[in-house]
Amino acid sequence: MFASSPEITSPPTVLVTGAAKRLGREIALKLAAQGWRVAVHYRDSVEEARATAEDCARLTTGAQAFRSNLGNETAVRNLLPTVIAAFGQVDAVVNCASTFEHDTTASFSFAVMEKHMRSNAGAAILISQALHTHIAQRSKKQPEVRGVVVNLLDQKLWNQTPDFVSYTLSKAALDAANAMLALALSPLVRVVGVAPVMGQHKPLLIGDRLAYRSASLPNQQNTDLDTTAAVLLALQDISISGTTLLVEEELPTDKPQAPAPVAVPFVPPARRHGRR
Numbered sequence: 724m725f726a727s728s729p730e731i732t733s734p735p736t737v738l739v740t741g742a743a744k745r746l747g748r749e750i751a752l753k754l755a756a757q758g759w760r761v762a763v764h765y766r767d768s769v770e771e772a773r774a775t776a777e778d779c780a781r782l783t784t785g786a787q788a789f790r791s792n793l794g795n796e797t798a799v800r801n802l803l804p805t806v807i808a809a810f811g812q813v814d815a816v817v818n819c820a821s822t823f824e825h826d827t828t829a830s831f832s833f834a835v836m837e838k839h840m841r842s843n844a845g846a847a848i849l850i851s852q853a854l855h856t857h858i859a860q861r862s863k864k865q866p867e868v869r870g871v872v873v874n875l876l877d878q879k880l881w882n883q884t885p886d887f888v889s890y891t892l893s894k895a896a897l898d899a900a901n902a903m904l905a906l907a908l909s910p911l912v913r914v915v916g917v918a919p920v921m922g923q924h925k926p927l928l929i930g931d932r933l934a935y936r937s938a939s940l941p942n943q944q945n946t947d948l949d950t951t952a953a954v955l956l957a958l959q960d961i962s963i964s965g966t967t968l969l970v971e972e973e974l975p976t977d978k979p980q981a982p983a984p985v986a987v988p989f990v991p992p993a994r995r996h997g998r999r
């Protein structure tokens with residue numbers, strides 16, 4: 724299945740966490756269609772993960788499903804080495820898996836907060852770290868080799884509501900980790916956030932965040948397609964690191980909407996500074 728010298732001949736390989744269904748599946752399929760070999764991570768959705776891997780395999784040269792509970796540190800630490808053992812190399816990680824349980828400040832508990840923090844922030848940090856170790860190892864033979872991590876964030880960080888407290892805290896932690904990892908893992912591994920901004924029009928620039936809107940995508944109504952395009956952009960554009968692409972999306976609605984902002988060409992974002 725694998726070339727004898729994967730460093731030289733293999734197509735790039737990406738691990739997409741939470742890729743059995745929904746957005747993770749769309750990202751996996753998008754990357755497979757671009758020729759990436761895809762490691763489809765899942766936890767409980769066995770059949771869906773198998774289906775995603777099979778669908779990816781129809782588009783690219785390699786796809787396989789990998790099970791791991793990202794709330795368990797040992798399992799998290801084992802995940803990337805397992806994928807590397809299967810594919811020979813990993814070039815990118817998309818941290819998409821996410822615990823998403825409802826709570827409020829009234830129902831808040833340490834237990835629920837910890838559950839979200841583990842899978843949504845802690846796991847992403849450990850997997851990023853593992854990718855850096857792997858890329859550092861490969862770079863001894865191939866100095867030009869580089870890796871990239873994409874962290875799925877959430878527009879809720881910039882448009883607060885008083886619900887999903889633990890989830891939001893975990894995404895805020897991941898947002899902070901996104902910047903710290905970008906600094907810590909540079910220059911071998913770039914780290915980019917992608918935050919879907921759904922349901923309403925937002926300014927194209929929020930603080931120092933660049934909102935990315937692809938005028939070329941025909942289906943602006945599909946919430947997942949624009950995000951997958953942003954993930955692909957983050958993987959491909961070597962000038963982006965340490966910042967977050969805000970993906971403007973539109974949900975179908977009966978309510979009248981303001982005119983859509985004009986699409987702008989992509990410009991590499993300025994270095995982050997003092998958002999809060």
Ligand SMILES: NC(=O)c1ccc[n+]([C@@H]2O[C@H](COP(=O)([O-])OP(=O)(O)OC[C@H]3O[C@@H](n4cnc5c(N)ncnc54)[C@H](OP(=O)(O)O)[C@@H]3O)[C@@H](O)[C@H]2O)c1
Nearest residue numbers: 741745746765766767768792793794819820821822842875
């Ligand atoms: N969908 C949206 O509207 C939206 C908006 C803003 C941001 N986002 C972000 O985009 C990403 C994808 O969103 P989504 O709605 O597609 O996600 P989702 O359906 O809520 O979750 C994706 C997957 O995460 C996995 N997961 C959850 N806890 C896990 C754990 N402890 N260990 C391993 N896997 C775990 C689950 O895998 P199994 O099913 O295999 O257990 C689940 O299928 C998330 O990071 C989310 O925060 C989504």
